[in-house]
Amino acid sequence: MARIGERATVTSAAVLDSALTLFAERGYHGTALSQIAEALEVRTPSLYNHMRAKHDLLLTIIDRTVTGVLDDFTTATAGRTDPLDRLRNATRIYALRHATHRREAIVVNRDTSSLDEPHRAAMQALRRRHDHALRGIIEDGVAAGRFTIESPALGSFAIREMCVSVARWFRDDGPITPEQVADEYTEFAVRIVSAE
């Protein structure tokens, strides 16, 4: 960053990135704008050249992330009709994202409830679209006699949440790569639905 004696120069991308790091570490309500400013080596009022309000930082982070999740899903399942193939690809991309975008996932899961209305409801609706899409794959697989699972709803909860939780324990400096996690979790998903 800026050297001693120089004025720091900041961008809105840098503000968002610092907010992302601190929100993930301490939560939205646990982070003061003064801490974001300190990380960027500026005074708090300077942040307002790059954002409208603290709340907007949270909204931008969450909106981009949930939109990214839905885009991932669409890309990963496009043109595929086999339920097992769809499940594998949807799980792999979802787990992979949670290993590679840990901060985003932690903030979405912890702080979406801190959004003001109507934004909170809008973001929850987007998240639910992904939930339903994943559950739909499992229901299709059961209907086609390809999966054996008593409750597709519980199965989709289990698969979804085990992927989400990767963000909480994965370490960038650990011995295992995001791709390895994604592959292993894909196998877990297949086992949970007892694919043929």
Next chain:
Amino acid sequence: MARIGERATVTSAAVLDSALTLFAERGYHGTALSQIAEALEVRTPSLYNHMRAKHDLLLTIIDRTVTGVLDDFTTATAGRTDPLDRLRNATRIYALRHATHRREAIVVNRDTSSLDEPHRAAMQALRRRHDHALRGIIEDGVAAGRFTIESPALGSFAIREMCVSVARWFRDDGPITPEQVADEYTEFAVRIVSAE
């Protein structure tokens, strides 16, 4: 609670319960003592007759919960040596707790990081004991040739976190009982480790 015109009478158990509800809903930093007082129909300073500080409410909630998790595990696995039997019982009690003690689980998972040192480290250490115990069961099962799983560590993360997440989606007024969730999740755990 107290009727109009009467003075409210509060206990420390009631303060903890209101704190639990509000911390689970809005997070520790998102909850003001004035909101806890309002829920109990008293003024904020009156809370100090039943607690020492806001921080102590959080510590008490987390300490009781993680201690309860460890006690559950000990009880559920006591006297059992078969890895599959141990895995089933440990998973069932853990999933069951997360359906029946949702608020506690949400607070522990979201706000343990808000604890002051050395309490934060102490609580994390207790949580880790449970993690290691669960992982140990899976490693034992693999060593005995009873389970087939590439990474016991990833398997134990997946099983643990799918159970924890029950607290986030389970509804008391839903169609499914905590026992049904626990049984189904136990089956998922067995599938994840591919028990013989």
Next chain:
DNA sequence: CCTACCGATCGGTAGG
């Protein structure tokens, strides 16, 4: 980018 400053609210205390 900064200094100076705003009202609101925070956790907590004094004293009864």
Next chain:
DNA sequence: CCTACCGATCGGTAGG
């Protein structure tokens, strides 16, 4: 249990 009040800090604004 309450009223009255404390210093600290919050997000945000004025003005340059």
